[in-house]
Amino acid sequence: MPLRIYSTESGKVETFQPRTPGKVTMYICGPTVYDLIHIGHARSYVVFDVLRRWLEFSGYDVVHVQNFTDLEDSITKKAKGLGGPVSEVTERYTREYFLDAEHLNLKKATHYPNVSENIGRMIEVVEGLLDSDLAYERDGNVYLRTGSDDFGSLSHVDLSTTLVDDIQPDDRRENPFDFIIWRRAKKGEPSWSSPWSDGQPGWHTSCFVMSTNHLEEPFDIHGGGLDLIYPHHESVMLISKAHSKKRHCNYYVHNSFVTLGKEKMSKSKGNFVTVRELSEEYGGEAIRLYLLKHHYRTLLDYDEGEIREASEEIQEMGRRLERLRSHTYGSGSETDLSEKIDQERSRFEEAMNDDLDTPKALPILFGLIEWSDSELENLSKDDVVGILDAASQFSEVLGLFQTPVSD
Ligand SMILES: [Zn+2]
Structure with a gap:
């Protein structure tokens, strides 16, 4: 498509x-x-x-x-x-x-x-x-x-x-x-x-x-x-x-614009929040996630609380991803989730092809990480590899989880 x-x-x-x-x-x-x-x-x-x-x-x-x-x-x-x-x-x-x-x-x-x-x-x-x-x-x-x-x-x-x-x-x-x-x-x-x-x-x-x-x-x-x-x-x-x-x-x-108190953010009016101050406080990935949670053509009224939440979400998802990456297998299970992973890929592609619908694409990535983390003990090694492969491709597209996560 x-x-x-x-x-x-x-x-x-x-x-x-x-x-x-x-x-x-x-x-x-x-x-x-x-x-x-x-x-x-x-x-x-x-x-x-x-x-x-x-x-x-x-x-x-x-x-x-x-x-x-x-x-x-x-x-x-x-x-x-x-x-x-x-x-x-x-x-x-x-x-x-x-x-x-x-x-x-x-x-x-x-x-x-x-x-x-x-x-x-x-x-x-x-x-x-x-x-x-x-x-x-x-x-x-x-x-x-x-x-x-x-x-x-x-x-x-x-x-x-x-x-x-x-x-x-x-x-x-x-x-x-x-x-x-x-x-x-x-x-x-x-x-x-x-x-x-x-x-x-x-x-x-x-x-x-x-x-x-x-x-x-x-x-x-x-x-x-x-x-x-x-x-x-x-x-x-x-x-x-x-x-x-x-x-x-x-x-x-x-x-579309970012507004502050319903007014367009602009240097000339003096009503703006710099990327520098926010990235020092919350990290650049949190700003990125916050922005991508809103479709690019909708007006976005700035809300620092949402950036704080995005920062917590990034860290939580990062920890879950780390657990997936470092999981070691015992007896191993016999699951085959290749069909489910393909479906998630299709949904992600459909969202991105639909006028860059990042608010729809993000929960597909996060949902996949969350679900796999909670089911980790029941997944086969091949499935975890497949899930990680899809998650890393979605992350690359969204520009998230590209830097190591610190606890
Ligand atoms: Zn120009």
Whole structure:
């Protein structure tokens, strides 16, 4: 049974068909490196890590690109506050990201591009768009025209009404939805010389270039949090249409938010809980389990009590797994559970293929461990080996029990 996954673009759960048989290419919008990541960010990285693990388990060769945004106002502000160069901030928080990623047991992406190392191609893309008259320059800023009918086809909103309040007033635009693909730098900001101004690429230009530097369009999956649908992914899609004359990607996949007191967790609002503080207190696997107990498309209101429970559950399951692994056999029993194990495998696969239903897949793994532990004295050695084999495959997919358990 193939994977079925929800496509933001079609608004439906679709059967996943990779562009090239046996291979999946995915680009995940990564962190802006100026602070520690919070649990809302972690949700996105864990979800796409599980998607990748599931695709690999299903036999695909996965190319996974995740960028670092190392050029942004918040980074410049932080560097100013600290009185050091921007690179000090970005290098430090890139390192901190990798430390958190290790605690969360995220697999390493195939490529980690960042913005500042790709400016040359970003300028070329802006030049190309200006040459084809799809973009225009005003006072050192370059804008992409958004007049086409299908702008809004990803976010499914009537841009003429719904989002107009979100648009920053900018008199220089022909249309309030036109967006910046190159902007003149303000004093004190990092800048690169270009034919239009000493400036910086726009955010959407950056992700367009970082994704297409590594992946041929249309690639398979573009992922990130729901808040990236508009304007970010919608705009990257339009840059691609204008520049490459191709579809940018085939499946847009978005995870829902983590809220705190019913408000979206966000650094800018100051209402967030970092992965660092939680992993120090409960361990990274507990955070991972907590996140995966909720389907990636449901809104998750943060509850520390649930992480505490997840931490206890991880330890308890880890101990049971250890007992299974270290069990020695006496006279041995004659059970044959291969049929039961096959059934559990099918149920697990069905749950994962059903739009990555981790809340359904987790109890299959935990139920198998619990049941086998309680029946251990009655099981044959072959059955325990079979159960451990299935449990370790499910755990690998979910990214759990990958580190030794301490009592
Ligand atoms: Zn992006």
